[in-house]
Each structure stands twice: as structure tokens, then as C-alpha cells.
Amino acid sequence: MFGYVTANEPELKVKDYHKYKAYYCGLCQSLKRQYGSAGQLTLAYDMTFVIILLTSLYESETKAESHRCKMHPLKPQPMLENEITEYAADMNLIMAYYHLEDDWKDEKKVAGLLGSMALKRKVEKAIRKYPRQSRVIREEMAKLSEYESQGIQEVDYPAGCFGRLMEEMMVYKEDCWEQQLRGIGFYLGKYIYIMDAYEDLDKDLEKGTYNPLKKMHEEAGYEERCRDILCMMIGECARNFEILPCVLDVDILRNILYDGVWKHYRKIQEKKSEEKEDDKESL
Template sequence: MFGYVTVCEPELKMKDFRKYKSYYCGLCRSLKKRYGTMGQMTLTYDMTFAVILLTSLYESETKTELHRCKVHPVKKQRMLVNEITEYAADMNLILAYYHLKDDWVDEKKVGGFLGTCALRRKVKKVIHKYPRQCRAIQKELKALAEYEKSREENIDKPAGCFGRVMEELFLYKKDHWEGRLRRLGFFLGKYIYIMDAYEDLEKDRKEGNYNPMQRLSERADYEERVKEMLCMMMGECSAEFERLPCLLDIDILRNILYDGVWNRYNKLQVQRKVRNGHNGEESI
């Protein structure tokens, strides 16, 4: 359900793209250093956005490091790390753990059981360190699982659960910016959930899996409604972002929120037009 919140590379200056990669590599390095290869596998672009946003908001002191990795074994890569990077690594781990746990408890997926066992010891300290976030994530993922079991047709309900998960992750600390960060994370989370359901509809339909878009897809104006919902979510999210006093890496952040989040949507539109024999291309 992740990977929608990334940059639009063609619209980004090269120096900004290199810096974005440095934040991404820094988060990857932090996950590896703190939680090993299994932790590193939880890496997401979405949490990279959180690192850049919170670093900009709180003006966190950031260190530049050079390291090799399995993906780049020859040349050392530039990595940006700070206290926000460590926080994002912890949130990545918590979210991955609870997802795997729900997969095992609710659907008896072997991967969920094995993943939970592999992460259990690593995640105990993190759960103790962040009780607020963990309680919220556990509560909302449980509610989300109930909606999936009952095959809830109103997408706003399960999307709201994931929105509340993301708002808790973006709330690095309770301070003057709590309200804005919560709303930003909430609407971004709803966007991610809706986009994921939209992308997976055909596959879920073939496999008989739950998808809250199923009923909506029967409407003649389905595509228009989906686009309207996605635009509404990102409009609210971006409005909250613009009210934050972020100056550092502002071009990267705006690139993600105004262009990058639409990468997958635009790609889907092109693929569908090709399948339907059209040459036109629609994009946000």
C-alpha cells in the first residue's frame, strides 16, 4: 500500500534529485544499521517524504555520510541522516510489524507469521519507545481489518482508518504544529489508500479479494469520481503543507505533493489507454 509518495524526476532539478536520493539512502542505511536486512526491507518512499518534511519543519541538524551498500558496492553513496531519519526508521518498522501481524491473525498468511517472528524482538523496544503511535496504529489497522471482513462498500471508512495511521506517523511530537501535521498526514493517508484500491481493482476482482472500489466502479462516472476524490485528498493535504513554515528543500517537497504523487495515477491512465487502443495521454 506504499510507494505513491515519491518525486517526479523530470520536473526536479538535478541537485534536488540528488539530495532526495541522499535522504532515501540515509533512511535505508538507518534501517539496516538499527534493524538489519529485515528492517531494511520495510523501506518506503512515503517515509522518505516524512523525513524531508519533518527535517524542513524542525530544521534538524543533518549529517552527510558516505557509505557503500549492496545496491552500490563500488562507489560510496552520499547519505543524509538526522534524528528524524531514526524516527522514520522506527515508524517504518512498527508499521511493517503490525501489517504482518494482521496478515497472520486475520488471514493466516505464512509470510505474515514468518515476518512477525523475524521482527518481534526488534520491535519490542520501539513499541515501548512510541506508545502513542503504536496504540493508534494497532487500533486503526484492527478497524481496517474489520471493514475488510465485512466488505465495507463506503471507501471513506477504510480510507479514514489508514488516514489516521498516517497522521499519527507524521506527528513527530506534540507541539504547535500538531493540528496541521495531523491533517496533512490524514489526507495523505486517505489518498494512498484510495489510490491503492483504484490500482488493485482489476486484480482484486479476478482473485475475488475485497476492494472498496467494487461498487463505485459500476457507476458510469467511476473514473471522474475517483479523480475527484484523489484531487480532493491532495488538495487538503497540500493546503495544510503550505501553512507550515517549511523553507528547506521546499522545491523537493512541492515536487512530491504537486507532481510526484500523481506518477502512478498517470502511468495507469496511459496503460489503460493503450489497452483500449487510444494514443492520447491524460495526466494530472
């Protein structure tokens, strides 16, 4: 994923900050144990939210350990792991594999070819273990690739693909909470895709590469429309989240959903404001 679903760490209580980091390090450890160093390269903070949410919902028994790693070779790092961590590691690898595979097929990126080859044998076990999620991720990634190759400018179409694959991934169990988890996953996935397009627009305009917001960018009220869409996506995520009976780590989850997801957006706005000031000074 893209690193948009993270906590606003300075606003977390100290104990919650350390717990958030421990879940992240636990995911890294699980990826290493199951898939080696290649698996660790797929590590993303976004998946930490999934772990904390599902752990809170299902009250999974969590094991606390400490391990040294390449990033912290001298001091053992606290790590939290449970069955959800292993599930998230599998989903992380599956998503990374299909993304790299599409990079090679669509853009002939050598990194995509080498990355998908490195993960191919490792990911086969996860695909067999989770056929429902794997099928939807594969199909939606293929559909997304088709929309992008066609240059589709209705952002809802490609964003919907990412929403549906996130929706399927969020459903750890098909039970009474499935509807709410699907709602969170779908709108969070759309938010991630649109936020990524919003952040990359200037670069894509300069390079002439695909971006589903190019047409909207030419119209009046572009900034306001983008913010309204992003707010709507997170609003729907939050609405579904608040229905769930989550108590454990709920402060961390709310920090992510109500604040952390906006970190990149705020940075983009700050950058744009600075550029406007520089332009004024150069006149």
C-alpha cells in the first residue's frame, strides 16, 4: 500500500505510541519468519491499522516478545504478534506480489519483474491459504490496470477497484461484522487510491503519465472537490468503524482514522502554500 493509513504519533499517549510500534515490529517479524528478507521488503504501516482493528474486534490473544533486527541490531525491540499478524503478513505479501506483477506487465518495470519473481514461490502458499481474498485482489488489480491503460478519467472507477480489494482483505471472518468491515475496507481503499493520485498529480502532469484526476484538475473548484471526496471516504470509514464493539486500543484506531490519515494531505497543503509564497516573492 501507500503509507497513508498511519497514526499521528505525536498525538498518541506514550503507552499507545509504544504499542503501535510493537504491532508494526510484530508484522515485520512475522514477514521475516514466514517469507524471509524478501517478505520484509513489502512491509507497510497501512497494514498495522488492519492488525490493530481486527485484534481489537476479535480480541485475539496476543504474544509480547522482544527481538533484535537489522534496523535495531543492538537493542531488542518490543513486538506484538497474534493470528491476525500472520493474516496481515499474508495479505501484505499477496498485494505486493500482484502489484509488482502488474508493474511488469503494464510498464515493463524491471523492478516489477525481479520483485514478482523473488516473491512468486513464497506467495503461492498464501494464495492457496486465502483463495477468496487472493481471487478478488488479482481480479481487481487486473481491472485497475485496464482502467489505467485506457486513461479513464472518472476517478470512481479505478478507486473502486482498490476499494473492493481492500474490502475483501479486511474480511478476516465472514461473520456478523462482515458488513461493517467491508464498509471500512471499501472506503479506506478508495481514499488511499485517490489520495495517492492527488499527491502525484503534479509529477504525473510533468511526466505525462496516467492520473485519474487530470480532467478534474482542469475544472473550477478542483481543490475543494478533492477535499470533499476524501472527507466523504473517511467519513464512511468512521461511520462503519463506530458500529464495531472495539474497546482494546480504540484510542490508537481513532487517532489513525480521525487524524493520522490526513498527515500527507496536510503536508501537501503546506508545500503548496510555500510554493505560492515563493512565487509571490519572485514577482
